[in-house]
Amino acid sequence: MDKKMRVMSERPLNAETPLVSLQSWITANDVFFKRNQGKIMSAPVSLDSWRLSIQGLVARPQELSFAEILAYPKVEIANTLECSGNSRSLLEKKASGNPWTIGGVGNAVWGGVRLADVLDEAGVDSQARHVSFEGLDKPLGSAGIKFIRSIPITKALDSTLLAYEMNGEPLPLEHGFPLRALALGWTGANCVKWLSTITLQEEPQEGFFMDKVYREFQKGEDPASGQVVTTINIKAVITAPENGSTHTPGSVIIRGAAYAGEADVARVAVSVDDGATWEDAAFYGPHERYAWRRWEFQWTVSEPGEYVILARATDSKGRVQPDSAHWNVLGYGNNGIREHAVAISVR
Numbered sequence: 001m002d003k004k005m006r007v008m009s010e011r012p013l014n015a016e017t018p019l020v021s022l023q024s025w026i027t028a029n030d031v032f033f034k035r036n037q038g039k040i041m042s043a044p045v046s047l048d049s050w051r052l053s054i055q056g057l058v059a060r061p062q063e064l065s066f067a068e069i070l071a072y073p074k075v076e077i078a079n080t081l082e083c084s085g086n087s088r089s090l091l092e093k094k095a096s097g098n099p100w101t102i103g104g105v106g107n108a109v110w111g112g113v114r115l116a117d118v119l120d121e122a123g124v125d126s127q128a129r130h131v132s133f134e135g136l137d138k139p140l141g142s143a144g145i146k147f148i149r150s151i152p153i154t155k156a157l158d159s160t161l162l163a164y165e166m167n168g169e170p171l172p173l174e175h176g177f178p179l180r181a182l183a184l185g186w187t188g189a190n191c192v193k194w195l196s197t198i199t200l201q202e203e204p205q206e207g208f209f210m211d212k213v214y215r216e217f218q219k220g221e222d223p224a225s226g227q228v229v230t231t232i233n234i235k236a237v238i239t240a241p242e243n244g245s246t247h248t249p250g251s252v253i254i255r256g257a258a259y260a261g262e263a264d265v266a267r268v269a270v271s272v273d274d275g276a277t278w279e280d281a282a283f284y285g286p287h288e289r290y291a292w293r294r295w296e297f298q299w300t301v302s303e304p305g306e307y308v309i310l311a312r313a314t315d316s317k318g319r320v321q322p323d324s325a326h327w328n329v330l331g332y333g334n335n336g337i338r339e340h341a342v343a344i345s346v347r
């Protein structure tokens with residue numbers, strides 16, 4: 001793994017993408033954030049023996065070989081993937097979990113097949129309401145709890161990919177080789193890696209990774225009563241200039257990325273005076289559904305001083321990034337404008 005990544009833990013492997021690598025539209029595979037709950041296999045599984053089981057509420061249960069997956073029509077989709085806990089460490093009030101700054105996110109072009117096509121072949125029963133995904137990774141720790149997650153059937157049939165390629169390469173081992181789920185526009189926890197079994201069921205999956213985590217709840221509340229984290233929140237991140245950097249008077253280019261999960265990023269506004277006034281940034285580069293948009297703002301600063309730069313994204317449905325994040329015990333979905341402020345000096 002690239003040593004430029006910020007490793008938060010080795011066992012399990014949790015590492016975030018460095019700021020410089022968030023500046024390109026495509027996040028390279030070697031610096032793409034890595035988030036794991038369990039133990040990654042030390043070597044890729046053999047494609048000859050690998051099978052994907054489709055079971056549960058289907059007319060024709062399947063045991064698909066990798067070649068059979070490849071035989072489905074191939075789609076390539078740019079999709080920004082973000083960990084539910086990204087930006088957690090920027091919250092003013094501490095929340096438990098990996099201390100992500102802004103690098104628990106990345107954008108890749110994923111190659112694979114539509115889950116809908118595969119499920120169509122299996123014949124989905126009319127009682128099926130949820131689709132659960134299980135991977136080949138082994139749990140860490142004595143409790144031995146496997147990472148199994150389900151999503152509603154509507155999402156599974158509408159916009160979920162089974163990906164075997166990442167940025168034109170076979171899915172790297174750390175990102176789920178040979179096949180992973182990608183619920184487009186939804187947070188990483190909804191995108192199970194090293195897929196082995198897909199089960200169609202009437203009820204949502206139960207268990208630790210559905211009921212105790214990836215839900216937004218407050219202190220004293222039962223985690224299971226909280227909302228499940230699904231779509232990625234509207235958010236703009238500033239990738240330049242760097243927080244705490246010093247500049248000479250003149251031109252300073254402010255750049256970043258903005259993403260909105262299943263929605264489209266419609267607008268990014270920038271403030272260089274700590275929120276007193278705002279101006280629109282300009283978008284540049286590709287504009288694709290589910291992928292982040294890059295933006296920039298050419299700022300001319302003549303007065304030396306301390307400046308606080310803020311960015312505020314709005315999506316196509318009119319949803320605006322909040323001034324401050326909606327806090328919850330596990331610190332999910334931090335998209336607060338304040339929390340993502342960048343302070344610089346001009347001298």
Ligand SMILES: Nc1nc2c(c(=O)[nH]1)N[C@H]1C(S)=C(S)[C@@H](COP(=O)(O)O)O[C@H]1N2
Pocket residue numbers: 032033034035036037038081082083084134135136137147174175176187188189190191192193194
């Ligand atoms: N099998 C399996 N899938 C998994 C996980 C895991 O621990 N095991 N972690 C999830 C979480 S929380 C995230 S954020 C994403 C991270 O994907 P990446 O490591 O490819 O960036 O994978 C998800 N899929």
Ligand SMILES: [Mo]
Pocket residue numbers: 035082083084085188189
């Ligand atoms: Mo995550």
